[in-house]
Amino acid sequence: MTGPSTRRSLWAGSVSLALLASACSADSAPTVSVSVGDHQMDVEATQYCLDGEGRRYSVTPQVLQVDPDMTILIEVPDDVAESGWSFQVFDQGLTDDDLIGEVDVGREATYELSTSDAVPAAYYIVVVQDSGEGCEGLSGAWPIGFLRGSS
Secondary structure, eight states, rough: OOOHHHHHHHHHHHHHHHHHHHHHHTTTTOOEEEEETTTTEOOOSEEEETEEEEEOOOOOOEEEOOOTTTEEEEEEOOOHHHHHEEEESSSSSSSSGEEEEEEEEEEEEEEETTSSSSSSSSSEEEEEEESSSSSGGGGOOOEEEEEOOOO
């Protein structure tokens, strides 16, 4: 049988766990929202400058299967928009040799493009936050892959 002191201890423990979880999430990078058609996903950062400290995260880029000529909507958090951002388009790999192009978005919070804007049927888009003075030039980066089928 549980008495009032046991219930209070359980409640206090639950509150402590909730506070701990929220404190841990404050140590993570914000996510970038990508929508294509009815699909919306939050993309996690592979790297980010948090409180002047460069952090890298173990993230496997998500890959969306898309149809041609669909609208891709990229939405970044306010702090990313305020610092400025761009996105880079890569061929199937994510190396400098695979870089196809880059679009400087500036300080807008959203950007739209088409799934058919990139020539290859399989490509990556990496949202890149402009680097600030901290973190020795490390900037935020959020990769997402696209595999375009034929209609």
